[in-house]
Amino acid sequence: MTTPSLIEELVAALGADAVRSGDAIDARYQADWSGTAPVLPLALLRPASTEQVAAALRICHTHRVPVVPQGGMTGLAGGAVPQLDGVALSLERMNAIERVDAAAATITVQAGATLQAVQEAALAQGLLFGVDLGARGTCQIGGNLATNAGGNGVVQYGMAREQVLGLEVVLADGTVLPMLRPMLKNNTGYDLKHWFIGSEGTLGIITRAVLVLRPAPRARVSTLVALPDYASAIRLLRRLQARFPGALAAFELMWDDFFSTSLRWSQMASPLSQAYPFQVLAEVTGHVEADLAEALQNTLGEAMEDGSVLDAVVAQSQAQARALWRIREATAEFPTHLAPINFDISLPLDQIDAFAEECVQALTARWPTQRSFRFGHLGDGNLHLTTDARSLAGGISLAEAEHAVEEIVYGLLAQRGGSVSAEHGIGLHKKPYLHVSRTPAELAAMRAIKQALDPLNLLNPGKVFDLHPFATKATP
């Protein structure tokens, strides 16, 4: 009933070019990269300023119309998929890099800037932004912050949260919180910005941010290391962190099921002399490449002497380093070779291998032909397990297979107190399993906060959790 008036008011406030409806809404605003079914919203809003975002939210608030914020739509959890009875609000026109302050080592950006644009603006000043992930060219910084993105830089620089000095956020009723302060230290009441980072657009819409930059390392050296067992991988992690404090930039563990499959797909010979149970791809950063490579060789040499490392290759050029990284990046080819059922799990470090093994055994017990691949950001305690749905016997559909595998994996995870989402977020996809990783008391506290900041439940409603616990599945 309110739609015609709503659209008219939005057009009056934002301009006709910022409001689209029906067929004018391109497919890319209707779904994200998660495979969720596309949804056509009431309207797509493309505000060009914080004031327009605030105006749009005020109008939607008056009309009691839900608003789903959208970044680059690269999410893997369905968190930015629109809803039929609401508007989608894309930040894509707010894509300015407003200021790089090299002396202060900060960058001020609008939420719709792509991650890559932020990275490049920093690099132009010899500085580095600490978040990096495969979708860098498409994902937007606002989405990275709203989901507290992880990715490649976490072991060295922390999650997206740790790169944020200040935020500008618009609340459900259009109130602007102007928290764009560039100070590292600011203990003046609750540090509100942390409430919005990782809240997946359910508490406010991030419109601008002041981010920390770091000196760009002058040298990087990569190594591929073969290990006899999982405990040796943890020992190597600590050894490298002790020898290269603050300078371990990657520590990616590949079980042999992943490693040998990746080599087969790429028809590449192993850089190592034979097959091993575990491989780690590590990278350290430093000042002078030759010194760094020598220090790395020496450290690996010590580890070989005590038997905790079986073999190692240190890249002698950037071309060799890229070749090593291609082994790990075979994950991008999963959709080509498999019907992947992906997990993004974190666990206490000492439990990851036992858990991964348990999963493989339980899946094999159910489907003797199952094929799973294990790899992860071990430095961050993050396991990515992928099961090929096509390898599961019984002619079940992909959706059925996914559900059945999730039940097994998350059932085992619940027993160990692990996280169902290390870095991808909850969105719609993991909502049924949120209770695996959060107690009822925590979920009640989240709901209380949501109700305090968005009492009408208009911001990205139904994502992460349902406001009324009765609407949530009690058990998976």
Place this chain on the structure above:
Amino acid sequence: MTTPSLIEELVAALGADAVRSGDAIDARYQADWSGTAPVLPLALLRPASTEQVAAALRICHTHRVPVVPQGGMTGLAGGAVPQLDGVALSLERMNAIERVDAAAATITVQAGATLQAVQEAALAQGLLFGVDLGARGTCQIGGNLATNAGGNGVVQYGMAREQVLGLEVVLADGTVLPMLRPMLKNNTGYDLKHWFIGSEGTLGIITRAVLVLRPAPRARVSTLVALPDYASAIRLLRRLQARFPGALAAFELMWDDFFSTSLRWSQMASPLSQAYPFQVLAEVTGHVEADLAEALQNTLGEAMEDGSVLDAVVAQSQAQARALWRIREATAEFPTHLAPINFDISLPLDQIDAFAEECVQALTARWPTQRSFRFGHLGDGNLHLTTDARSLAGGISLAEAEHAVEEIVYGLLAQRGGSVSAEHGIGLHKKPYLHVSRTPAELAAMRAIKQALDPLNLLNPGKVFDLHPFATKATP
């Protein structure tokens, strides 16, 4: 009216030894290090477990009695000072170091453990806890987290917040939030722990924590550097961060008013050849002391060539390093030599010197005899300005002097969007000036959250802000 029954119920739940009242409450529970007038609470509770904390809060909740949580009482903002009509709850008996997990590089502690106990337990395993401050032997980790402590380690490791993996928190009604998960990555709904860190005990009582540890650096080298101007200090900061990424452990700027006074008090000759406008005390960490000292010498040599460094001394031994640090640590002697009015301010890095200069000029215009001392953690954007109340003419009381100086300093700070509390928190002392650093919209959001998590306003009420805006001074 409810007191007799309240005390009886508390004794029944916690045991007689955990409940004290009247004269049995030692003076140290009645005030903190801020100089706030002591207050005798209704009762002092000393629970020995999370269950007892929860039981105490349930009982106080039933009786509608306020609860003021207490750590080591070393705070400088009055945040843990009790109130007449409430109970004080000290965490001091919950002081166990529960577990150091060297492989995972984590430590699990109870809130009442002193910072020093946490540091020592980590060091015993070759690991380092990233928070350090002068009160380390007395302050408690729960208080460090509740106030998001800063201190000496911030430039290298970040604030207390960034050392936290998991927390256990008890809410006002006695609900326990068991968020003691040790994972670095865990994007499962709102990251609730961040809501409690830095909230100064107004949203929940922290009872246990899982903290990040780092490899303890094998080598540390300190240097005292003389600089021609403030811009050169920022250039040196960036130069050292670029050359020693992640390894700059301190970058303390001393204006000459502080530096020369410190030398005079200690009757120490300057390690530098003459007087300079600015001195920086910097420390870098690394692997081999000789290599580190050489790299530092070379880097300072480059800076001397371009004129941005005028003179420098690199400590050749730990004894020399300690002598350099004693210059900076003269702050501990302020109460001996001065009637100090202390500020804990942060500003965008490029504004600190201009602001500090402005303050000195405005104070001099009002009191030509005023003496102020400027120093700070420049790497963190944190300025500590101290004015000697005795240097202010006019025979005003210390309280009057403090108020008059605060009006001038915070008035100037407001124009620059600075923070009235970089690391000490708001508590009672800075409550009248919170609005300098936070907008009405932000304060309204804070109040909404306080009401959502503590609707009866029982947890540390009246600290940080008053729940009803009408009770807050509108302007300083």
